Amino acid sequence: MLSLSSVSAAERPNILLILVDDLKPALGCYGDPVARTPNIDSLAARGMRFDLAYCNQAVCAPSRFTLMLGSHSTSTGLYGLGSQLRQIVPDAVTLPQYFAQHGGYRTESLGKVFHIGHGNHGDPASFIVPHFHDKVIEYLEPASTEGGKLTREEAYFTNQQLDRIKSLPRGAAYESPDVADIKYADGRVAAETIQRLKAAQQRGKQEGTPFFIVAGFARPHLPFSAPQKYWDLYDPSQLRLPQFEELPANAPPVAGKRGGEITNYSPVPVEPNAKFSEELKRQLIHGYYASMSFVDAQIGKVLTELDQLKLTDETIVVLWGDHGFHLGDLGIWTKHTNYEQANHIPLLITAPGVTQPGSSTKQLAESVDLFPTLAELAGLPAPTVPQPMDGISLVPVLKNPAARVRDHAYHAYPKQNLGRAIRTERYRLVEWRASNNPTAPAVYELYDYQTDPLETRNLAADYPDVIKTLKQKLANYPRPRPRNQRPVKKKAAPRSK
Numbered sequence: 392m393l394s395l396s397s398v399s400a401a402e403r404p405n406i407l408l409i410l411v412d413d414l415k416p417a418l419g420c421y422g423d424p425v426a427r428t429p430n431i432d433s434l435a436a437r438g439m440r441f442d443l444a445y446c447n448q449a450v451c452a453p454s455r456f457t458l459m460l461g462s463h464s465t466s467t468g469l470y471g472l473g474s475q476l477r478q479i480v481p482d483a484v485t486l487p488q489y490f491a492q493h494g495g496y497r498t499e500s501l502g503k504v505f506h507i508g509h510g511n512h513g514d515p516a517s518f519i520v521p522h523f524h525d526k527v528i529e530y531l532e533p534a535s536t537e538g539g540k541l542t543r544e545e546a547y548f549t550n551q552q553l554d555r556i557k558s559l560p561r562g563a564a565y566e567s568p569d570v571a572d573i574k575y576a577d578g579r580v581a582a583e584t585i586q587r588l589k590a591a592q593q594r595g596k597q598e599g600t601p602f603f604i605v606a607g608f609a610r611p612h613l614p615f616s617a618p619q620k621y622w623d624l625y626d627p628s629q630l631r632l633p634q635f636e637e638l639p640a641n642a643p644p645v646a647g648k649r650g651g652e653i654t655n656y657s658p659v660p661v662e663p664n665a666k667f668s669e670e671l672k673r674q675l676i677h678g679y680y681a682s683m684s685f686v687d688a689q690i691g692k693v694l695t696e697l698d699q700l701k702l703t704d705e706t707i708v709v710l711w712g713d714h715g716f717h718l719g720d721l722g723i724w725t726k727h728t729n730y731e732q733a734n735h736i737p738l739l740i741t742a743p744g745v746t747q748p749g750s751s752t753k754q755l756a757e758s759v760d761l762f763p764t765l766a767e768l769a770g771l772p773a774p775t776v777p778q779p780m781d782g783i784s785l786v787p788v789l790k791n792p793a794a795r796v797r798d799h800a801y802h803a804y805p806k807q808n809l810g811r812a813i814r815t816e817r818y819r820l821v822e823w824r825a826s827n828n829p830t831a832p833a834v835y836e837l838y839d840y841q842t843d844p845l846e847t848r849n850l851a852a853d854y855p856d857v858i859k860t861l862k863q864k865l866a867n868y869p870r871p872r873p874r875n876q877r878p879v880k881k882k883a884a885p886r887s888k
Contacts, residue, residue, distance in 0.1 A: 400495030401599030403769050404743070405591070405706040407697065408605045410458075411686060412451065412503055412527070412612040413726065414712035416737045418683075425631070427624045427684045430691030431739070434710055438741030439789055440751040445800040445814055447758050449714040449726040449733035451612075452506035454758060458711065459485040459505070459517065461762030463801065465871035466779040470805045473510035479875055482777040485517040486762050490603045493771045497600050499587055502580035502607035503527055508548035518605075523583050525576035527609045528562065529616055535563035543655045544613070564656035565615035565678035567622045572688065575616060577608045581689035585696045592700045606693060610686045611716070613656055613725070615678025617685035624684050627677040632669070633719035634845055641849040643834045645808050645823050646729065648717075653724040667719070676718050704743050707768055709761065712736040721846065729810045729821045730846055731838075734802050742768050745789050752792035753816060755800040760785050779869075799864055808834075809871055813861045817841050820861035829870060837861075 418428045420435035421442070447457040452472045453464045460483055464470050467480055476483060487498035501523040505513035513522060528544045530536050536545075542562030546552045552559065572578035584606045591602040610617060638647040650663040658671065667675075690710070697703050717723035717732045726733040738756055740746060745768065759782035766774050767786045774780050781801075787794040800814045808823045821836040837851040837858055851858060 399599075400601055401595075403494050403496070403601045405595075405601050405702060406490065406496070406603040406765060406769065407693075407706050407708045408603070409690060409693070409708070409710045410455075410502075410504060410605065410607040411690075411710065411712050411737075412607070412609050413714065413716045414611060414683065414686075414737055415715040415732060416712075416735060417680070418737060420739075421737060425625070425629065426680065428687040430687045430694060431710065431737075434690070434694060434708065434741060435739050436749050438708070438739060438746040438748065438750070439792065441738040441740070441756045442751055442753055443800070443814075443816060444736050444738035444756040445734050445758075445802055446712075446714040446736050447802045448804060449728060449802070450804075451713055452509070452511055454713040455505055458713075458758045458761060459487070459514075460778050461486070461759045461774060461776070461780045461782040462778045463759060463781045463803065463868075465803050465809075465811065466781055466869065468872035468874055468876045470874050472506060472508070474875055475511065476505075476514050477516070479877055480778050481877075484776040484778070485514065486765065487517050487603055487605065489762070489766065489774060489776065490769065490771070491519055493766075494769055495600065496603040497591070497594065498603040498605075499523075500605045500607070501525075501584055501587065502576065503609050504605050504607040508550060510550060510553060512550070523580070525579055525609075527576070527612060528614065529576055529609075530562060530566060530614065531568045531570060531574060531616070532563075532566045535566045535614070535616075536560070561655055561657040562614055564613060564653075564659055565674060567617065567619045567681070569619045572618060572685070575610075575618070575685070577610055577686055577689045580606060580608060581692045584693050588693070588696050588700055588702065592702060608686045608689060611679050611682035613652070615675070615682045617678070617681045621685040621688070622677065622681040625677055625680050627673045630673060630676045630680065632672055632676070633722075635847055636719060636722040637847075638721055639836070639838070639846050639849050641852070642836055643823055643849075645806050645834070646810065646821065646836055647721075648723045648728050651725060651727060659724075672719055675724070679716070679718060706743070707765065708739075708741045709765070710737065710739040711758070711761065712738075713758075727804065729802065729804045729812045729819075729836075731819070731840070731844075734812075734814070740764075740785075740789060742789055745786070747792075750792050752788050754785065754788045754792070754795060755797055755814065755816065756785060756788075757782065757800045757802070764789075799861075801868065803871070805874065811865060811868070811871065813864050815861070818857055818861065820858065820865065822862070822865055826871075826873070835862075
């Protein structure tokens with residue numbers, strides 16, 4: 392059983408943090424009847440499933456910053472794919488740094504942890520061991536890249552030719568070669584994670600050093616490149632097409648999305664308002680599910696090794712998706728919105744001696760909450776760090792699923808205006824306000840997930856009392872920081888719970 396009191400390094404629990412790119416809660420353990428995700432489902436059966444967990448910004452780099460800093464993007468100004476952590480918050484102490492400094496942990500990272508690409512090079516300072524890097528955009532079939540040419544998304548994710556992206560060819564949106572798992576990056580990341588676990592077990596026996604290993608998996612991020620056997624798990628005719636493909640009625644134009652990331656892949660039409668054929672929709676949805684099953688299998692290999700090494704009873708395991716994913720709902724593909732499908736994430740926590748097997752909770756949770764939660768589970772001091780600490784420890788909920796530590800989740804997305812959102816169990820309020828003129832009148836969206844789960848209509852004009860209540864909660868947050876501007880060093884204001 393884990394102790395939450397102050398203990399020596401040798402007595403502290405290990406941490407295995409599993410990050411999955413673009414993973415929405417379309418999983419068997421979340422009730423998806425089609426998904427073939429037995430290994431993630433098995434992990435959920437060991438611990439606690441958070442049914443209402445949300446990212447703090449629905450795009451890769453900022454979302455990972457919120458996880459690693461415990462700070463909202465609106466608290467740091469780290470809103471972009473190319474935002475440079477050490478330029479904007481140079482003295483930040485990240486989650487793994489905190490565990491190394493205060494708990495004597497050996498910290499390691501593999502795969503997609505911090506976002507590397509779009510001019511960003513990750514954060515080597517966060518880990519004791521050099522990062523094990525592998526591809527995010529990956530193809531095996533020459534036809535997928537016009538015969539081996541550098542594609543737009545490959546260039547973005549390898550920091551090549553960033554000044555001429557649009558002149559590069561588009562890569563395929565999906566491929567399904569008959570190859571072994573290890574031919575793709577996620578297979579290699581799983582294999583290397585297994586080797587790191589073996590070494591960590593021996594190190595623990597000899598030196599008493601606990602490990603903090605972060606394993607980041609790229610799929611189901613586009614392109615949907617996965618071995619054929621994972622495509623074969625699904626009958627595309629049985630996959631559900633989006634139920635509602637229009638933007639919400641009465642929603643402000645700034646809130647919607649057409650085109651974007653998906654248009655960097657062939658054969659997706661490039662016109663912003665182009666209609667997708669039913670065949671293309673089914674292929675994309677099929678590719679997403681196949682990629683999800685592929686990554687599930689890799690996670691299963693890692694968890695099996697954890698069991699075989701007899702480390703399970705002394706290791707906290709967390710599975711976290713960096714944000715959700717639109718699969719044609721509202722006519723939107725990928726992420727980059729403040730809507731439900733882009734922000735709702737899977738969050739599974741297994742803490743031996745703390746969590747009950749097969750438990751679940753309706754507690755609203757945010758990515759920023761993992762920093763103080765893991766610190767408390769490991770018996771470390773409550774984090775006092777240079778950056779604002781916006782997270783709240785979820786340990787009371789892990790002990791008792793009915794406990795409540797907050798009544799809403801907060802997230803944001805910057806477009807022409809900055810959209811900040813409050814998500815309660817029933818409602819979401821989104822406030823759109825000009826970033827360069829914060830005193831200008833705001834525009835609001837309101838959605839009721841009890842009566843309209845598909846977000847077909849903005850109800851802001853219909854529920855004035857709800858708007859008033861949620862606006863008061865939003866008003867308790869500090870004024871958002873401008874993009875990429877260094878924060879002033881001061882104690883963070885208390886957050887509304």
